[in-house]
Amino acid sequence: MITNSPTLTSDIRNRFAHVETCPFSGPRIFFENAGGALTLKSAVETSAIFAAIPDNQGRDNPASAALVDVITRAKADMALFFNSADGTFFVGESGTELSFRLIRTAIMGSAPGGTVIGSSIEHPASRSAALHWAKMAGKPYIDVAHNDATGQVTAEMYASQMTPDVRVATILHTSPVTGIANDVAAISAAIRAVSPDAFIFVDGIQHASHGHIDITSYDIDGYVVSPYKVFSRHGYGVAWASDRLTALPIETLKNGPIGNWEMGTRDTGSYATFSDVVRYFEWLGEKVSDTTDPRAKIEAAGKAIHDHEQTLTDAMLRGIGNLPGLADLPGVTILGGADNPDREGLVCFALDNVPASDIVDNLNDVGIRTHIRRADHYSGNILTPLGLDAAVRVSLCHYNTLDEVRSLLAAMKDIAD
Structure with missing residues (x-):
């Protein structure tokens, strides 16, 4: 529902602060939501x-x-x-x-x-x-x-x-x-x-x-x-x-x-x-369903969020048009597996031939915000058994779009090449 509705997508994004621009670095795509999601303007x-x-x-x-x-x-x-x-x-x-x-x-x-x-x-x-x-x-x-x-x-x-x-x-x-x-x-x-x-x-x-x-x-x-x-x-x-x-x-x-x-x-x-x-969840539930019950609105919002984020992560993993997905890049490791049905709005990956730190830096250079996870006290329990010293985390929320995923995949194609 969110994916196929430009009007709803615009309405959603208008409710959040700094959707497209960082107050410090300028225009950017925000794929660092697991580190802290965008903030509702109403909350500000x-x-x-x-x-x-x-x-x-x-x-x-x-x-x-x-x-x-x-x-x-x-x-x-x-x-x-x-x-x-x-x-x-x-x-x-x-x-x-x-x-x-x-x-x-x-x-x-x-x-x-x-x-x-x-x-x-x-x-x-x-x-x-x-x-x-x-x-x-x-x-x-x-x-x-x-x-x-x-x-x-x-x-x-x-x-x-x-x-x-x-x-x-x-x-x-x-x-x-x-x-x-x-x-x-x-x-x-x-x-x-x-x-x-x-x-x-x-x-x-x-x-x-x-x-x-x-x-x-x-x-x-x-x-x-x-x-x-x-x-x-x-x-x-x-x-x-x-x-x-x-x-x-x-x-x-x-x-x-x-x-x-x-x-x-x-x-x-x-x-x-x-x-x-x-x-906000109630508002979104009203937009994607006809229910009037407050809890049912929240559940409807949750389902819409899940479906939209699955569309985005599927595109991120499998590609869009002639752009290869992250799972198609040579020498890639997708944490959790590329076909895991329990994935929630996040893809963490590593490439054999490009250090994770370089990937994050290069993405930052083209205005795409992601995050490096290192094999430290936060992530070593997951990365070390996989033989990885670091990985790139791309985390999204329901206000992200397929166009933003396209931008990520285009940048990753250049980095991988």
């Missing part, structure tokens, strides 16, 4: 409004009451977007910080003994937290090895390592290196089949911008996103915690409200700008 305006308000929540004055109302509405919007009827939503410093807090709470608050399980595909936001706090709690860490060829982990892989004494499990929804999604609901079911009382945490940071989060269907205890990767701004993260996770001993002010995850006065603008994100 909302940020300015709330940054200027001197009042805080919890005071006996009209401004304070208005701020509390904004936060209350935002938490309802979060419940709508994540599809959760219970649990607690709150904001923190970042997605990584919130991941550490939820995982720490689960591991340190779970029953003595037992183990912690996670997978080698995970981003350090969850993996480092689980490894650190498992060690601190004296709970052995079970490492589920991912499939190097597909760049993902399956329910069967988790099941093969599960034992009844697993206390905490972590799952990556989508990899920011391979772009491949994992089946969270199936993995969660495999965990619960063996250890029904385990606390299950999901890193949804890379997945969120590609649409369709459904916490109700996952049977989990924690889910975290970074709003700057889902059309809002930097400076905060959003977390959801189940009631049973919140019931554990959490760090909070003595004699303060029970179950309060928030420490100190929160930025109302953080909550308000996430409401802007939800309103």
Whole structure:
């Protein structure tokens, strides 16, 4: 629907800031969305409004009451977007910080003994937290090895390592290196089949911008996103915690409200700008469907986003017209495989004869923004087993176009030649 509608594409792009031009380097095509998506203009305006308000929540004055109302509405919007009827939503410093807090709470608050399980595909936001706090709690860490060829982990892989004494499990929804999604609901079911009382945490940071989060269907205890990767701004993260996770001993002010995850006065603008994100998904859902139900609008938007991004990544991999796709370039390695049906808006690749750093530099020179992933503490778990010291990440969102993909492929043809 988005791909075949120039008018809708134009309307979508008009809602975002700096779509075609970088304020520092000038005109460019933005294929670095996994590092931080474009920002909604509405979120920029909302940020300015709330940054200027001197009042805080919890005071006996009209401004304070208005701020509390904004936060209350935002938490309802979060419940709508994540599809959760219970649990607690709150904001923190970042997605990584919130991941550490939820995982720490689960591991340190779970029953003595037992183990912690996670997978080698995970981003350090969850993996480092689980490894650190498992060690601190004296709970052995079970490492589920991912499939190097597909760049993902399956329910069967988790099941093969599960034992009844697993206390905490972590799952990556989508990899920011391979772009491949994992089946969270199936993995969660495999965990619960063996250890029904385990606390299950999901890193949804890379997945969120590609649409369709459904916490109700996952049977989990924690889910975290970074709003700057889902059309809002930097400076905060959003977390959801189940009631049973919140019931554990959490760090909070003595004699303060029970179950309060928030420490100190929160930025109302953080909550308000996430409401802007939800309103945008509803708007897009109205454009691509006839539904009037708010949640159905979000689901329709998610499907349209998925379909459009699949069209773009298929073209990126297989080519357009006489332009060869990335998968057709000589000596290419496509992380996750060129035909992986679980790919979400991202292609990461390497060429045998051109260093990844040179590719990124050459693309920058012609106004195409991509990113290098190196075999470091962020990506070494994925690149090193493939014998790669670096790779080029091309990450897109639904506001990107086939014309932009053509420009990328034309530039890559010259670089490869």
